Each structure stands twice: as C-alpha cells, then as structure tokens.
Amino acid sequence: MIEVENLCRRYGSATALDGVSFAAQSGEVVGLLGPNGAGKTTTMRILTGFMPPTSGRARIDGHDVVEDSLAARAKVGYLPERTPLYPDMTVEGCVTFWAELRGVKKPRPAAHEALRKVDLFGRRQSLVRSLSKGMRQRLGLAQALVHNPPVVILDEPTIGIDPAQVIEVRQTVKALGKEHTVLFSTHILTEAEQVCDRVVILNLGRVAAEGTPDSLRKTLFSGDRVAVQVQGLSPEAALKALRAATGVAQAEPDGVGFVVRGKTGVDVRPHVAGAVQRAGGLVIELRPIELTLEDIFLNLVGKGGN
Template identity: 60%
Template sequence: MIEVENLTKHFGTHLAVDHVSFTAQPGEIVGLLGPNGAGKTTTMRMLTGFMPPSDGTARVAGFDVLADSLAVRQSVGYLPEHVPVYPDMTVYGYISFWARLRGVRNVRQHVDAALERVQLTDRRKMLVRHLSKGLTQRLGLAQALVHDPPVIILDEPTIGIDPQQVIEVRDTIRQLGENHTVLFSTHILSEAEQVCDRVVIIQQGRVVAQGAPATLRQQLQSGAHLYVEVRGANEAKIREILNPLRDIQAIEPQGNGFSLRVKPGKDLRAAVAERVMAAGVSLLELRPVAMTLEDIFLDIIKRN
C-alpha cells in the first residue's frame, strides 16, 4: 500500500529526510516514531502529495507520488498536526466540503457515516469554532476518512488532547486499521507499542530502526527505570542503601525523588522496597517509569 524507497528531501542545504525506506502492507498500522524535528511531518507531506521529494520514490496505493500525484491524493486521507478548520462553517458543512472536493458521489451518506464514526453526529449543526480541542481533533479525523481512502495518514493525532480522548483516538485508529492502511506519527513509544503493527523510528531524517514495536523496545531500551521517592534520606544515603543491589546501573535525582536505571529484564521493585524500609526510611512512592522515545534517545546519546 505504501512503498517508500530512499525518499529524500532537502530544504536548501538542510537535509530534512535522508534516504528513508519502509513499506506498509494493506491493513497494517504503521507508526512513524521520532523526536520533534526528526522529519516525520516532511515524510508524510511527501506521501500525501503535498510536496514533491527531492530524490527517491514513494508509491501510495500503487501510484507514484510524483507521476500520479492526483491519484495519490485521491487515495489518501490526511490529518495534519494542527487540525486545519474553517471556523465559520458547521460541522456538517465542513465535512461535506471535503467530501465534494474529493469527488465523493454520495455526499450525504458518506458525511453521515464519517460523523457517526467519530461520534459527532449530534453536533452536526454546530459551528466548527465552538468545538473543543478534542472534538476538533475528531472532526479532523472525520475529514480524513470521509472519502473512504485506502490509506490514512495522521500526523501526531493524539497531541494536545486530554487522556480520555487520547484513548478514544487510539481506539479509532485501531478500528481504521481493519479496513485501511494507517500511517501515523507520534513521539510516544508506548503509544506506538499499543497501536501499531510496525514501527519506523526516524532520527535526524534517517531511519534508525524498524520492526514490530515489542522487539524494538527491547533493542532500544538499555534497561528499565524505577522512580522512587522517600522521606528521611538524602542522595548519599539512598546511594548507600541501594548500593548492594548490583542490578541497579545508575541512580539520579529526579524531581522530589530518584530515578534508578535497572538492568533489562529485572524487576527490582520488591528488593528496593525491602532495603529502603529496612534502613528505617519512609517509602513514599515506588513505580516503574515508562520511557518516552526522547528518554531512550537521550539515554543512547548520553551513553555514547
């Protein structure tokens, strides 16, 4: 469905995307993962027919993005990072505008189906300007799937909305994956792990890793992290208490507590709790920390 080969994009002398290659099979949900400014948006913009690549090829739904740009654009539903809206239109008017522009025949039926899918049917007469941020995000999703495209491209669809809505959006993406090929970008590793069949990790315009999320996480993550917060012990004391635990690789102050880097595959929660309590120190908090991609990258950079 999506075949990208050595895709490259220069902006002047700046190399934004550097020989990126990956594929997405029909019905696959692929996550494009990377820190901000890694080239995710630029890659997506080339796949949606918004901007031409400087070099390399990309085929979407069998059409080349340069030679068959219109056919590519017909086959793609796209949601940019900041949902583009016409504030003065109604929800229904907005979606039907995009449906018409993309040549949908049965406009009313398609618009109703799209609004139903994102649960905006009861707000169809509202002005877009009165929608909350989460609802606007759903409106953007409806816009992207109203013409029933085989490929759906979503740029950071879960950014800036509340956790409940994040869950809803993830559910919607998973449902979309049943009938569509979905490519979406995120910088949250756990999100990619939950939603994607496959993950492509981009850093500074280059693909640094790709594969199934669980595998990748293990490859990338050098160790698990624990957050521990205590009362009655300073940093030196904590180091002294936890020093005998050989599986702890590093102890760093973080916020009111400490972040412990633990060897991969080890669960040290019980051991840490026991030692802290045995030393007569009150244990206020102890929890594993899910790492974001940025953390992992920072980790790798630090270690190198």
C-alpha cells in the same frame, strides 16, 4: 499499502530526508516516530502529494505519488499538522463540504459514516467553534476519512490535546487499522507502543530503527527507570539501600526522591520496595518513568549506549 523507496528531500542545501525506505501493508498501523526535525512531516507531505521528493519513489496502493499523483491522492486521507477548520459551519456541514470537494457521490451519508467512525455523530449539529480541541482533532480525522480511502496518514494526531482526549484519539486511530492502512507520526514512544503494529524510527532524515514496539523496546531500552520516594530514612541511607537492591544498575538522587534504573529485563520495583523496607524505611512512591524518544536518543548517544 504504502511503499517508500530511498526517499530524499533537500530544502536548499539542508537535507531533510536522506534515503528513507519503509513499507506499510494493508490493515497495518505503522508509527513514524522521531524527535523534532526528524523528517516525519516531510515524509507525509511527499506521500500525500503536497510536495515532490528530490529523489526516490513512493507509492500509495501501487500508484506513484509523482507520476500518478491524482490516483495516489484519491487513495489517501491526510490529517496535516494543523487542519484548517471553518468555525461557523456545523460539524456535519463541514464534513459534507469536504466530501463534495473529494467528489464523493453521496456526500451526506459519507459524512455521517465518517463522523460515526470518529465518534462525533452525536455532535453533528454543533458549530465547529463549540468543539473542544480533541473533538476538533477527531473532526480533522473525519475529514481525512470521508472518501473512505484505503490509506490514512495522520501527522501527530494527539498533539496539544488533554490526556483524556489523547486516549480517545489513540483508540480511534487504533480502530482505523481494522479497515485502513494507517501511518501516523508521533514523538512519544509510549503512544507508538499503544497504537502501532510496527514502528519506523526516523532521526536526522534517516531510518534509525524499525520493528514491532516490543522488539524496539528490547533493543533501545537499556533497562527501565523508576522514580522512587522514600520516608523514614536519611537520603544517604535510602540511596545505599536502593543501590544494594537486586537488579538495580544505578540509583541517583532526583528532587525529593531518587531515580533508579534497572538492569535490562528486570522489573526492579518489588526489589526496591523490599530493600527500602528491610532498611527500615517506607516507599511512598514507585512510578515507572516513561521515556520519550528524545530521552532514548540522549541515553544512547550521550552516555555511550549504557
């Protein structure tokens, strides 16, 4: 498990972490969610022993990351923001090498097991240079898992890979939660919702909110937004119909269509479709808009929390 108590970290006069506390129990997947510069990487680097905190404490499986650093490090696997990989080694060679560095007793079987966990066993003879970005990311994951640590810490594991592979990596991370305590960072709220049991939201080096994705969604969202495109009505007539639809809090033109925000807890899509149809038009697109965490913060801060 992971315990973080009142962690502070300054870089010169800048404060990156300002009293962060949270915990992750064994078998739990916890998402560390926050916009750029929130302090996610700083938190993870402290937890993995790469850097000490300015003050506060952190423990991995009961071992203090500063006072008992070696024991703490043995219990944790880390996928950093950028994993250094050796392009001319085979996948299996690479992971076996890491296993040796980690002092694993039977490096090759351990490498095979890690490769199975991340679904790369079939590619074990391939050269690292021939792997796609998503596969490289999974190879990085294998590296983090090869000594079978109880705690796994992953810094933005899905960044920079294509959508199909993002889904695979998310599934892998979720599956890891069955055997490991997992802390992973992201700035994508929907990703956190899909993968995590619990979410800790960091903003400006502080915990801004914490809870299950469901409870956070209810607290943070002031109503879901949908993108709507209409045919057969003038823009004015379409806007009028949308604004009059049941459950609609707000409707504004946006590009060739409209953005509609529903009142809290209302799925406005059937109401929007019905209202447009009754006005004599046709809805040709009705798409939920996925808010990023940045959007939510902008919404909360910029518009007075409406």
